[in-house]
Amino acid sequence: MELAERILTKATPTIPADLLLRQTLSRRKQLSRADSAWISRAVFSYFRWRQWLDESLPLAAQLEQALAKSDDFAINPANIPDDELVRTVPAWTGEVLTLTPEWLRSLQAEPVLWLRARAAFLTEVTSTLTPCEAAPSPAFTTALRYDGQEDLFRHDLFQAGAFEIQDLASQAVGVICAPQPGETWWDACAGEGGKTLHLSDLMEGKGLVWASDRAEWRLQRLKQRAGRAGCFNYRSVLWNGGAKPPTKTIFDGVLVDAPCSGLGTWGRNPHARWTARPEDVSELAVVQKDLLHHVTGSIRPGGKLVYAVCTLSRAETVEVADAFAAAHPEFEPCPFANPFAPTAAPTDRLTLWPQETGGNGMFIAAWRRRTDAVATTPESSEAPTAEAEAPDTSNPS
Numbered sequence: 001m002e003l004a005e006r007i008l009t010k011a012t013p014t015i016p017a018d019l020l021l022r023q024t025l026s027r028r029k030q031l032s033r034a035d036s037a038w039i040s041r042a043v044f045s046y047f048r049w050r051q052w053l054d055e056s057l058p059l060a061a062q063l064e065q066a067l068a069k070s071d072d073f074a075i076n077p078a079n080i081p082d083d084e085l086v087r088t089v090p091a092w093t094g095e096v097l098t099l100t101p102e103w104l105r106s107l108q109a110e111p112v113l114w115l116r117a118r119a120a121f122l123t124e125v126t127s128t129l130t131p132c133e134a135a136p137s138p139a140f141t142t143a144l145r146y147d148g149q150e151d152l153f154r155h156d157l158f159q160a161g162a163f164e165i166q167d168l169a170s171q172a173v174g175v176i177c178a179p180q181p182g183e184t185w186w187d188a189c190a191g192e193g194g195k196t197l198h199l200s201d202l203m204e205g206k207g208l209v210w211a212s213d214r215a216e217w218r219l220q221r222l223k224q225r226a227g228r229a230g231c232f233n234y235r236s237v238l239w240n241g242g243a244k245p246p247t248k249t250i251f252d253g254v255l256v257d258a259p260c261s262g263l264g265t266w267g268r269n270p271h272a273r274w275t276a277r278p279e280d281v282s283e284l285a286v287v288q289k290d291l292l293h294h295v296t297g298s299i300r301p302g303g304k305l306v307y308a309v310c311t312l313s314r315a316e317t318v319e320v321a322d323a324f325a326a327a328h329p330e331f332e333p334c335p336f337a338n339p340f341a342p343t344a345a346p347t348d349r350l351t352l353w354p355q356e357t358g359g360n361g362m363f364i365a366a367w368r369r370r371t372d373a374v375a376t377t378p379e380s381s382e383a384p385t386a387e388a389e390a391p392d393t394s395n396p397s
């Protein structure tokens with residue numbers, strides 16, 4: 001209880017509760033698995049049920065209330081009447097998307113843990129990590145739902161690179177990109193590389209994935225993860241999202257997994273509900289449009305552009321896609337199969353709702369550069385930076 005209270009009092013918008021939890025628990029190796037799980041559950045329950053708690057009570061008592069709410073909801077979600085559900089999110093959320101009881105209710109459930117097994121280890125991972133079951137759609141050939149209690153980050157199979165912990169909606173992004181072995185892709189907002197590694201796996205290690213991000217520390221994490229996963233067909237490079245791309249390379253496909261307000265992750269990460277600001281939505285929509293605009297010159301005729309955001313606000317999803325389509329007639333919609341409904345008619349835009357998928361909320365749109373469009377030269381073509389052109393020495397290709 002004391003550790004959970006300490007995390008709650010320390011959590012701020014810049015030091016999020018999930019980061020504090022990870023740091024706190026990894027430092028206290030003497031804690032049993034059950035104690036660690038209890039602390040995590042208590043902290044997340046507090047933020048999930050925050051607007052139901054009696055703030056006049058000491059923090060410890062509020063934690064008890066939050067845990068009781070979680071238990072009650074797990075037994076019967078209908079115990080929370082629809083008219084109380086607006087308490088699950090800050091009031092401004094209703095201005096940026098249409099609130100439905102289904103979405104709000106989904107935010108109160110404890111999230112599903114999804115794994116992405118590396119294809120060569122699928123059988124071993126499936127039989128070793130129990131209970132675990134395949135995703136509900138054949139489009140996800142290596143996705144597994146894990147309902148066990150083990151600390152997966154410390155598991156030998158994880159350390160051996162046999163699987164990644166990756167949300168199912170994030171896996172849908174890679175499936176929709178559908179990069180082919182031998183192609184060259186650019187993961188423009190690669191962060192810690194969750195999708196870079198997936199693209200590399202889908203390409204069976206053949207071809208190349210450029211992974212850029214503006215945060216060097218994230219790219220460092222990507223290198224660690226890639227090392228563990230035995231992923232060598234990538235090159236990482238700093239890029240701040242500006243008009244000058246990090247390379248002259250013309251790509252078969254570009255993924256812009258853009259920074260966003262993250263409303264789609266509020267089920268998994270309830271602290272973020274109370275630290276996100278409504279201005280984030282409008283400000284990040286501008287960043288997203290700029291990022292899309294700035295990668296266009298790096299895509300070959302016939303090449304793909306995939307836009308993904310783990311948010312659900314109108315301004316960051318359909319409005320960005322509409323603005324891009326209006327500004328870039330040299331791109332046409334590129335319909336793809338919905339991985340959650342592979343037999344449905346293909347679509348070029350998809351909103352994934354947590355209550356329908358069991359994963360995070362996500363918006364994905366795809367375009368293809370028209371083959372009759374004149375190939376533009378990336379604005380960086382005259383002078384590639386030394387940094388961009390330097391081989392990634394951590395990458396023993």
Ligand SMILES: C[S@@+](CC[C@H](N)C(=O)[O-])C[C@H]1O[C@@H](n2cnc3c(N)ncnc32)[C@H](O)[C@@H]1O
Pocket residue numbers: 170188189190191192193194195196212213214215218239240241242257258259260287
């Ligand atoms: C949604 S996260 C990417 C997650 C990552 N693709 C993954 O699957 O693990 C967005 C990333 O965009 C990066 N970012 C934010 N603003 C940027 C900008 N202006 N240019 C380039 N990257 C940016 C952030 O550092 C963050 O890593």
